[in-house]
Amino acid sequence: MAKLPKKRKIKEKRKGKKVSIIGSGHVGLVTGACLAELGNRVICVDNNVEKIATLNRGEMPIYELGLEELVKRNVRARRLFFTTSIKEGVDNSEIIFIAVNTPPKPDGGADLCYVEAVSREVAKTMESYKIIVEKSTVPVETGKWISRTVKLNNKKNINFDIVSNPEFLREGSAVYDFMHPDRIVLGVQSKKAEKIMRELYQPLNAPIIVTDIESAEIIKHASNSFLAMKISYINSIANICEKVGADINKVAHAIGCDRRIGSDFLYAGVGFGGACLPKDLQAFVGITQKLGYDFDLLKVVEKINHEQREFLVNKVRDAVWNIKDKTIGILGLAFKPNTDDMRNAPSIEIIQMLQREEAKIKAYDPVAIPAARGILKEVTYCKDSYDTANGCDALVILTEWEEFKRLDLKKIKKLMRAPIIIDGRNIFEPEKMKRLGFIYRSIGRST
Numbered sequence: 365m366a367k368l369p370k371k372r373k374i375k376e377k378r379k380g381k382k383v384s385i386i387g388s389g390h391v392g393l394v395t396g397a398c399l400a401e402l403g404n405r406v407i408c409v410d411n412n413v414e415k416i417a418t419l420n421r422g423e424m425p426i427y428e429l430g431l432e433e434l435v436k437r438n439v440r441a442r443r444l445f446f447t448t449s450i451k452e453g454v455d456n457s458e459i460i461f462i463a464v465n466t467p468p469k470p471d472g473g474a475d476l477c478y479v480e481a482v483s484r485e486v487a488k489t490m491e492s493y494k495i496i497v498e499k500s501t502v503p504v505e506t507g508k509w510i511s512r513t514v515k516l517n518n519k520k521n522i523n524f525d526i527v528s529n530p531e532f533l534r535e536g537s538a539v540y541d542f543m544h545p546d547r548i549v550l551g552v553q554s555k556k557a558e559k560i561m562r563e564l565y566q567p568l569n570a571p572i573i574v575t576d577i578e579s580a581e582i583i584k585h586a587s588n589s590f591l592a593m594k595i596s597y598i599n600s601i602a603n604i605c606e607k608v609g610a611d612i613n614k615v616a617h618a619i620g621c622d623r624r625i626g627s628d629f630l631y632a633g634v635g636f637g638g639a640c641l642p643k644d645l646q647a648f649v650g651i652t653q654k655l656g657y658d659f660d661l662l663k664v665v666e667k668i669n670h671e672q673r674e675f676l677v678n679k680v681r682d683a684v685w686n687i688k689d690k691t692i693g694i695l696g697l698a699f700k701p702n703t704d705d706m707r708n709a710p711s712i713e714i715i716q717m718l719q720r721e722e723a724k725i726k727a728y729d730p731v732a733i734p735a736a737r738g739i740l741k742e743v744t745y746c747k748d749s750y751d752t753a754n755g756c757d758a759l760v761i762l763t764e765w766e767e768f769k770r771l772d773l774k775k776i777k778k779l780m781r782a783p784i785i786i787d788g789r790n791i792f793e794p795e796k797m798k799r800l801g802f803i804y805r806s807i808g809r810s811t
């Protein structure tokens with residue numbers, strides 16, 4: 365770690381807090397860089413030596429819009445530091461965020477071993493009052509477990525508070541989301557912790573909602589599962605639209621104009637993916653089951669999401685007849701644009717279904733190919749969309765990258781063996797595609 369500035373030398377316009385973030389993944393790194401940008405002195409900790417070395421070289425371990433610039437600026441300003449030592453972080457901070465990953469277990473629940481290990485380590489190391497903030501996505505009641513673990517390992521009986529501060533950051537716009545939150549949720553158990561956390565977030569000038577810890581934890585589950593529900597809902601409506609010749613885009617626009625419903629998260633497509641929605645939904649179903657409540661509604665949300673992938677493969681089959689030996693070009697691999705994240709990307713399930721039917725797969729994504737290579741085998745990865753279209757029996761759009769919206773479709777048509785496009789993200793107008801001579805299938809719109 366670069367040498368920390370001596371206490372008396374830190375001069376900030378607004379008195380910044382001393383913060384450490386344990387776990388420098390997507391959430392941890394964005395949170396750390398943004399808090400540094402707000403004038404706090406932040407130490408990002410991670411036990412991955414290679415990751416910390418990468419960050420200390422000024423390189424980014426992940427792709428996130430605007431993050432690199434933010435990290436570099438705050439490292440230069442000596443507000444942002446990286447280390448592998450939890451002790452270094454704890455010794456030099458009052459507020460400690462736990463942002464380690466909580467990977468899914470085989471039963472769908474979140475694996476909280478890292479959260480427990482970090483809580484233990486923090487407790488053993490602390491010498492003065494600390495606020496320990498639960499930032500990782502965790503099941504309700506994790507706050508209680510962290511508190512219990514810290515108490516058990518707090519041999520010097522140091523005063524501490526636990527805070528639940530769920531994140532609502534979308535990948536690809538995480539920096540923007542952090543800086544412009546709709547609300548900040550603080551689940552607290554003491555006025556002292558509330559005051560310090562309010563001061564930390566004060567520069568954002570955003571609504572702050574203070575609750576008990578359990579409510580804050582539930583807010584996170586309930587927000588993500590509601591978003592997932594909205595997507596599965598609109599996908600179901602899209603399937604009905606197709607059956608009667610209605611247009612899902614027009615339907616979604618009109619229902620979204622009702623302020624009680626809202627227009628966001630009403631885009632029909634191949635279903636949701638990513639690191640959060642699928643995992644959080646599954647975890648919430650599991651947690652509620654354990655609490656004695658059968659959350660059937662959310663189980664159906666999951667089922668619809670999976671079926672949406674199958675429906676897309678059916679569309680390919682309907683358009684090309686036999687999938688076996690056909691060359692299918694895939695445009696877009698990441699679970700959504702502006703990220704290279706392949707976790708739970710619809711492309712994985714869809715490509716594997718096509719491969720089971722012995723299709724030959726060519727694929728292109730502006731940034732996710734390196735990540736995809738480790739997951740999707742026997743795929744010919746291409747240098748661009750035109751290279752992908754060349755010799756294809758059908759093109760399938762799975763991520764709505766801006767560059768796909770600006771494709772030279774006449775050129776694409778000339779390159780393809782058959783002019784068939786299956787658009788899993790509704791990026792083109794059916795009428796225009798028909799005029800260009802494509803057999804065009806999309807989601808929830810008649811062709």
Ligand code: UDX
Nearest residue numbers: 531532533534535629630631635636637638640699700
């Ligand atoms: C999500 C939540 O939005 C965020 O608040 C939380 O903290 C983390 O999880 P993220 O996973 O980055 O963020 O992606 P998001 O933008 O929410 O999209 C999730 C998935 O839903 C993507 O696969 C996207 O393509 C899909 N989606 C989204 C739709 O299919 N239709 C929509 O209308 C919106």
